[in-house]
Each structure stands twice: as structure tokens, then as C-alpha cells.
Amino acid sequence: MIANSSIADAAQGEASGYNFAYLDEQTKRMIRRALLKAVAIPGYQVPFGGREMPMPYGWGTGGMQLTASVLGADDTLKVIDQGADDTTNAVSIRAFFERVAGVETTTATGEASVIQTRHRIPEKTLRADQILIFQVPIPEPLRFIEPSEEETRVMHALEEYGVMHVKLYEDIAHHGHIATTYAYPVKVDGRYVMDPSPIPKFDNPKLHMSEALMLFGAGREKRLYAIPPHTRVESLDFEDHPFEIQAWEQPCAICGATDSYLDEVITDDQGGRMFVCSDTDYCNTRREDMA
Amino acid sequence: MTSPFLTARRLDKTFVLHAQGGQALPVMRGLELDLSPGECLVLAGRSGIGKSTLLKMVNGNYRISGGSLTLHFDDGELELAGLPAHAWHLLRRDVIGYVSQFLRVVPRVSAREVVMEPLLVRGCDEQEARRRAEAMLARLNLPERLWELAPGTFSGGEQQRVNIARGFIAEHPLLLLDEPTASLDAANREVVVTLIEEAKARGSAMLGIFHDEEVRERVADRLLELEGHMLVGGAGRRDDNDGKFSA
Amino acid sequence: MKRPQLERPALLKARGIQRLYGPGKGCEEIDFTLHQGEVLGIVGESGSGKSTLLRVLSGLEKPDQGQVIYHPAEQGCAGVAGSDAELDLYAISEARRRALLRMEWGLVHQNPRDGLRLGVSAGANVGERLMAMGQRHYGELRAAGQDWMSRVELDPERIDDAPQTFSGGMQQRLQIARTLVTQPRLVFMDEPTGGLDVSVQARLLDMLRTLTRELGLSVILVTHDLAVARLLAHRLMVMRRGRVVEAGLTDQILDDPQHPYTQLLVSSVLTP
Numbered sequence: 001m002i003a004n005s006s007i008a009d010a011a012q013g014e015a016s017g018y019n020f021a022y023l024d025e026q027t028k029r030m031i032r033r034a035l036l037k038a039v040a041i042p043g044y045q046v047p048f049g050g051r052e053m054p055m056p057y058g059w060g061t062g063g064m065q066l067t068a069s070v071l072g073a074d075d076t077l078k079v080i081d082q083g084a085d086d087t088t089n090a091v092s093i094r095a096f097f098e099r100v101a102g103v104e105t106t107t108a109t110g111e112a113s114v115i116q117t118r119h120r121i122p123e124k125t126l127r128a129d130q131i132l133i134f135q136v137p138i139p140e141p142l143r144f145i146e147p148s149e150e151e152t153r154v155m156h157a158l159e160e161y162g163v164m165h166v167k168l169y170e171d172i173a174h175h176g177h178i179a180t181t182y183a184y185p186v187k188v189d190g191r192y193v194m195d196p197s198p199i200p201k202f203d204n205p206k207l208h209m210s211e212a213l214m215l216f217g218a219g220r221e222k223r224l225y226a227i228p229p230h231t232r233v234e235s236l237d238f239e240d241h242p243f244e245i246q247a248w249e250q251p252c253a254i255c256g257a258t259d260s261y262l263d264e265v266i267t268d269d270q271g272g273r274m275f276v277c278s279d280t281d282y283c284n285t286r287r288e289d290m291a
Numbered sequence: 292m293t294s295p296f297l298t299a300r301r302l303d304k305t306f307v308l309h310a311q312g313g314q315a316l317p318v319m320r321g322l323e324l325d326l327s328p329g330e331c332l333v334l335a336g337r338s339g340i341g342k343s344t345l346l347k348m349v350n351g352n353y354r355i356s357g358g359s360l361t362l363h364f365d366d367g368e369l370e371l372a373g374l375p376a377h378a379w380h381l382l383r384r385d386v387i388g389y390v391s392q393f394l395r396v397v398p399r400v401s402a403r404e405v406v407m408e409p410l411l412v413r414g415c416d417e418q419e420a421r422r423r424a425e426a427m428l429a430r431l432n433l434p435e436r437l438w439e440l441a442p443g444t445f446s447g448g449e450q451q452r453v454n455i456a457r458g459f460i461a462e463h464p465l466l467l468l469d470e471p472t473a474s475l476d477a478a479n480r481e482v483v484v485t486l487i488e489e490a491k492a493r494g495s496a497m498l499g500i501f502h503d504e505e506v507r508e509r510v511a512d513r514l515l516e517l518e519g520h521m522l523v524g525g526a527g528r529r530d531d532n533d534g535k536f537s538a
Numbered sequence: 539m540k541r542p543q544l545e546r547p548a549l550l551k552a553r554g555i556q557r558l559y560g561p562g563k564g565c566e567e568i569d570f571t572l573h574q575g576e577v578l579g580i581v582g583e584s585g586s587g588k589s590t591l592l593r594v595l596s597g598l599e600k601p602d603q604g605q606v607i608y609h610p611a612e613q614g615c616a617g618v619a620g621s622d623a624e625l626d627l628y629a630i631s632e633a634r635r636r637a638l639l640r641m642e643w644g645l646v647h648q649n650p651r652d653g654l655r656l657g658v659s660a661g662a663n664v665g666e667r668l669m670a671m672g673q674r675h676y677g678e679l680r681a682a683g684q685d686w687m688s689r690v691e692l693d694p695e696r697i698d699d700a701p702q703t704f705s706g707g708m709q710q711r712l713q714i715a716r717t718l719v720t721q722p723r724l725v726f727m728d729e730p731t732g733g734l735d736v737s738v739q740a741r742l743l744d745m746l747r748t749l750t751r752e753l754g755l756s757v758i759l760v761t762h763d764l765a766v767a768r769l770l771a772h773r774l775m776v777m778r779r780g781r782v783v784e785a786g787l788t789d790q791i792l793d794d795p796q797h798p799y800t801q802l803l804v805s806s807v808l809t810p
Contacts, residue, residue: 169661
């Protein structure tokens with residue numbers, strides 16, 4: 001993956017005038033050093049010197065900088081947004097790296113070596129030779145209750161995480177159950193509380209003891225963090241209100257899957273609707289297999 | 292006669308009024324007293340001579356300027372002059388009880404709770420404290436409908452009965468009685484006299500001020516003549532410090 | 539009768555504390571010992587240094603000089619066995635100090651808004667310290683929340699209401715419940731009845747007295763109100779220009795003040 005991204009790599013037909021994968025080598029080295037630290041301290045937010053990317057914050061600039069830093073010429077990149085390969089955001093980012101790095105791209109989860117994602121983890125279990133890169137809007141899980149960055153850093157340092165349960169308590173008090181359904185906080189390797197980015201809590205169990213390396217990048221806040229392979233990741237909960245993932249009463253209307261995260265799709269103006277896999281590749285693969 | 296529980300030797304009290312150029316105001320000189328368990332010693336002297344000054348010194352409200360004021364326990368003496376502040380509140384909890392003319396309590400607390408408190412601070416069971424408080428209030432003929440109310444709105448006589456109940460309930464070995472019968476009717480004076488007699492019987496030592504001659508006659512074992520020990524400068528002051536330190 | 543045991547174990551010691559922002563601004567030469575179960579009042583006018591001293595004592599502000607020594611509970615959070623052990627508050631790590639503040643100490647701010655989380659419900663406010671100590675059972679947290687709301691005379695039915703919907707006096711009681719829920723050994727209070735209506739004050743004072751007695755709390759109370767000090771404090775320290783000018787039994791300080799400043803302070807109180 002992180003191959004010798006020399007100038008020679010840049011000669012493979014992609015846009016000229018850019019370094020391989022857009023970022024200059026110094027920047028990529030700086031980000032890789034930060035990534036090494038993040039891997040060494042699972043769940044810990046490492047500051048990095050974020051660069052301007054040719055798109056606004058909120059479009060995945062954090063994830064893109066990480067992708068740019070780990071991408072090698074022989075990598076195959078997949079980009080998903082809400083589980084789909086064909087949204088504007090996913091298509092744009094994929095096209096961007098095709099152009100500035102000349103790498104292969106794919107929509108097949110199994111064929112990708114690097115997957116950049118927003119809001120989902122693919123249904124297909126990831127392997128040790130894959131890296132999943134998350135786009136993160138707000139990296140600080142304590143931010144909702146503590147506005148001061150100085151204070152949240154101390155809270156992390158001293159493992160003062162009581163307030164995380166305050167949030168879950170509020171959920172139960174107001175809704176009768178833990179109503180947090182995405183960006184559901186986790187504790188990584190029994191130490192750092194971490195925001196898994198706005199993935200549905202359905203995906204939280206996939207973080208636990210994953211074979212694949214998971215990297216998280218927040219462009220606006222210039223923070224990155226990581227879950228190395230085979231790391232314990234527990235979702236916070238109460239003894240009498242244990243963590244549960246979403247479940248649906250019906251299978252995917254297209255592929256019939258009963259084990260995947262379903263999106264509700266409105267089909268007409270009369271309130272007709274159906275539930276289909278949010279992971280488009282998973283859904284398509286299942287249909288092809290059935291055919 | 293048993294050996295004394297409280298003794299005063301060459302006891303002096305002087306107020307220094309800094310607002311008046313540091314003027315020293317000696318109010319007590321060379322007072323001596325011996326008070327035995329089961330004895331009621333009544334302070335005698337003309338009105339306004341400053342009798343409660345002595346009670347306040349024994350209770351720790353006034354600092355001792357000279358001489359000694361000593362409690363004699365079976366296993367040793369305790370000198371009150373210079374006793375550290377943190378010891379006083381335990382001493383008041385367990386040894387020295389004070390019945391003043393004026394009730395000073397938190398405005399909202401009910402009469403019953405005011406009376407229960409000296410027991411509760413000793414860790415007495417709440418049910419037990421309540422039972423004893425109610426029995427005491429009943430003895431003092433305080434109408435039951437008042438028990439639940441804060442005494443702030445009570446008449447002088449009613450307040451005083453709450454105060455007496457609070458003062459006697461914990462059965463302190465040393466009781467300081469500052470005109471406990473001042474605003475009581477004959478029936479309730481009689482109850483107080485009985486309470487004093489009971490306290491004597493259990494061996495409490497009492498130091499009291501009684502303006503009512505009849506009550507004084509009945510409860511006093513001895514009189515302590517203050518004339519000659521109390522100095523004119525301290526005369527005429529109210530029970531609390533109102534005005535004392537004003538310019 | 540046997541001589542009563544009048545000595546209690548020391549809980550907190552101030553040794554030569556100095557924290558000055560400028561000449562006479564802050565506090566200096568502060569030495570005292572707080573014993574278990576004692577309520578110590580620190581009185582003085584604004585600017586006398588009493589709030590600075592409270593901040594130093596309560597672990598919020600390191601003194602320029604001197605030590606704050608705490609005797610932790612047996613097998614306390616500090617991991618020091620035996621109550622004879624001494625912890626130098628500013629020599630231990632920040633982690634231990636903050637753990638101490640969270641587990642064994644409590645701080646009641648003058649303005650309840652400084653001590654409450656206004657964005658979350660009353661129940662979450664009360665439960666937070668328990669959650670910080672590792673309580674992970676929602677039902678028990680809720681039961682504790684309702685119990686403590688009752689103890690501070692708040693309607694337990696309002697457990698899910700936001701503190702903003704409470705009056706000032708109710709917010710203050712909620713802050714007290716939030717602080718006392720973990721049964722701290724030592725509580726610091728900064729003008730706890732300041733800013734409240736007189737009728738509300740009386741109720742709060744009564745409650746504080748009762749809770750202090752029932753829980754056997756040791757309290758350091760900062761107030762400018764001598765009437766509050768009289769009702770709550772066993773003994774007083776009078777501060778002026780950063781120094782303690784007089785200390786002693788509360789009744790003695792108020793009835794027989796020795797220092798010129800204390801005499802002036804006491805004589806300046808209006809009595810209705």
C-alpha cells in the first residue's frame with residue numbers, strides 16, 4: 001500500500017502537475033508518522049498538520065488526506081458514502097484519486113485494498129490486507145458536553161468518562177431506551193473513549209477485533225485516530241440497558257438479506273416504501289450470486 | 292458533700308472595645324465558685340449586674356480573660372480557658388447544656404425538630420428522639436398543633452417552652468439556665484421546677500439565673516453573690532452583644 | 539463522669555498557605571486544621587481572600603507557598619491505606635487530585651449554574667458522579683436520583699426535567715444533591731445561600747444543617763453572611779486583606795470578638 005510513491009509513479013497517465021495522490025511527500029510522511037502514533041495508541045486522537053484539499057470541509061477532506069498518505073500505486077481504491085458507491089461524494093473522491101494517483105478503483109469490497117468511507121462499514125467482513133478509512137466530522141466524543149478542548153484532553157488523559165454515560169442516561173430517560181443510533185461511543189482497548197464517526201450503531205460490532213486496520217481522519221479539526229487489527233472495541237451501555245444493534249422486521253426487498261443494514265426507500269407519493277440494503281455492493285453481489 | 296464538677300478560680304472578664312480607642316472594660320474580677328453534681332447554684336445580685344456573663348463564659352461564648360474555669364471529671368480535669376474551638380462543640384454536645392431566654396434556630400425548623408436536635412447530634416435514633424421530644428413538649432403543655440410549626444411565630448412563652456424542652460432533653464451533666472421561667476405562667480413554672488429537681492436527682496450540676504423569687508427559693512441550693520465581683524462598666528448590657536461593639 | 543473524648547482525627551490541614559495576585563490580593567499565612575465532622579466557616583468581606591483560599595483548599599488553584607494536607611479515607615481512592623496517611627494535595631499527580639475531588643470531596647458553587655450541567659436532566663445531574671465512579675445500572679442510578687431529589691426536597695417526579703425549568707433555590711438544592719450523592723467526606727461551599735431570596739435561604743440552611751449532621755460531613759463554608767455562619771458553622775475564621783485576623787468558636791467570634799476588625803464586622807450587622 002504505502003509503496004515507493006516516487007515521481008515515477010506519477011508518470012502513469014494521471015493529471016500532471018501534481019505529486020502522486022495530490023499531497024506532497026513531506027505532508028504524507030507527516031501524516032504517516034501521526035498514523036503510526038495513532039496505531040500505537042488505539043483510540044487516541046492525534047493532531048496532524050491538515051492541508052487544504054480541493055473541496056470544502058465536510059466532504060471528506062480528513063479521510064482523503066489519510067487515503068492520499070497510505071495509497072500506493074498498486075492499490076485498489078473503493079469509496080463509499082452511506083454504503084453506496086454511486087453517490088456524488090463517492091464518485092467524486094474516486095475520480096479524484098484516479099486522476100491524481102492513477103490507482104485502480106473498484107466498487108467490489110472484496111477487491112479493494114483501501115476503502116474510504118462515510119457513514120458505513122461494508123457488510124462483507126474485511127481482511128487483514130485491507131484498510132478502512134473513515135471520514136470524521138467531529139472527532140471528539142466528549143464535545144457534546146464539554147466545549148473546552150483543553151478540558152477534554154485532560155478528561156481523556158485521566159479517563160474521566162462518566163459524562164459519556166450521562167448522555168446515554170439522558171437517552172433512556174427521554175426515550176425509554178438508548179436512542180443514540182449513530183456515532184455511538186465506544187471504548188477502544190479498554191482505554192480511550194472514541195467516536196466511531198457517524199456510522200450506524202449496527203456497524204459498531206464490526207469494529208471489534210477487526211482483521212483490517214481502521215483509520216479515522218477529521219479534516220476540519222485536524223485529528224486522526226486508529227483502531228489497529230484485533231483490538232477490543234466495546235460500545236458503552238448500562239447493565240440493565242445493554243447495547244443492541246438495529247433490527248428490521250423484513251429482509252432486504254431486493255436481495256432478501258436479513259443480516260445487513262437496511263435503508264428505507266420511499267417509492268411513491270402514496271407513502272409506499274421499501275427497505276433495501278444500504279451497502280449497494282453487498283446487495284448486488286448477493287443478487288448476482290443468486291442469479 | 293461530693294467534690295465539685297465545675298470550679299472557678301480568680302475568674303476575670305474584660306472586654307476591649309477597639310471602636311472606642313481600645314478602651315478596656317473590666318466586667319468581672321476574681322470570681323470564685325464551686326458547683327457540685329446534683330446542685331443548683333443560683334447567681335444573685337441586683338438586676339443588670341451582668342449575671343449572664345458568667346454563663347456565657349462557661350458556655351464558651353465569652354472568652355476567659357483571666358483565672359481558671361475547670362470541669363472536674365472522674366479521670367481528670369478539663370480547663371476551659373484556652374480550650375481549642377473544635378473541642379467546644381463536642382463539649383456542648385455531651386457535657387454543657389444552655390437554656391437561654393432567647394431562641395436562636397433556623398427559621399423554618401419545626402418545634403419538634405428543634406427539641407430533637409440535641410439528641411440527633413449525639414447519633415440518637417430518630418424515632419427515639421422524636422418520642423422523647425414529644426413527651427417533653429407535652430409536659431411543658433405546648434399544644435400539639437404547634438409541634439409541627441416553626442417557633443419563630445410563637446409567643447414569648449411558647450418559644451421559651453420550646454427552648455426549655457431543647458435544653459433539658461439531652462440531660463447534660465452541666466446545665467446553664469438563663470431565666471428559664473421568665474415568661475411562663477404558674478403551671479409551666481411548676482413544670483420547670485420539676486425538671487430542675489429531676490436534673491438534680493440524676494446528678495446534673497446547674498448554674499442558674501432566676502428573677503422569679505419564688506422559683507429561686509425552690510430550686511436554689513446555694514446562692515452565689517456576684518456583688519463585688521461584677522464591675523459597673525459591664526452593667527446594663529443585653530444578653531447578646533447588641534451595641535457592645537458599636538461605635 | 540469520664541472526661542469526654544474531645545479530639546477528633548484531622549481531615550484537612552492548611553500549612554503556611556500563600557496565594558497572592560498582588561500585595562494584599564489573595565491569601566497568605568494561612569494555617570489551620572479541620573477535624574472530621576466539623577463545619578468551618580470562612581467569613582470576611584468581598585476581596586478579603588476567602589474565595590481564593592477556598593480555591594486553593596479545594597484543589598482548584600495551586601498556592602505559591604504552603605501545603606494542603608488531606609487525610610484520605612481508609613483504602614481511599616488515593617490508594618493510601620489507613621487514615622493516618624497524609625496526602626499533599628499539590629504534590630500528588632493531577633490524576634489523583636481530580637479523582638479525590640470526584641470521589642471524596644464535593645464543591646458547591648455559589649451560582650448553581652456553575653455546578654450543574656444545564657443541558658441534561660435533573661436525574662442525569664444527580665447521577666453523574668455515580669457514573670464517574672463506575673455505576674453502570676440505569677435503574678439504580680434513577681433510584682438514587684429520586685432518593686436524593688427527595689432528600690433535598692425536590693419533587694422526584696421532576697427527575698427528567700431540565701435544571702433550567704427550576705427556580706434558583708431549586709437549582710441550588712439540585713446542585714447539593716449532585717454533590718452529596720457520592721457521600722463525600724469533605725464538602726466545600728462557596729456562599730451556598732448567596733443570591734437566593736431570604737425565605738428560600740432559610741429552607742436551604744435547614745437542609746444543609748440536617749444533611750451535614752446525618753452524613754457526618756466535614757464542611758468548609760465561605761460566606762460573608764454572619765447569620766449563615768452562626769447557623770451552620772461550628773467555628774469561624776475571619777479574613778481581612780488576605781489574612782486570618784481571628785479564629786475560634788463561632789459563638790465566641792460573634793459574641794465576644796477580640797480583633798478590632800471582627801468587632802467592626804460584627805457590630806455592622808443589621809439585626810431586625
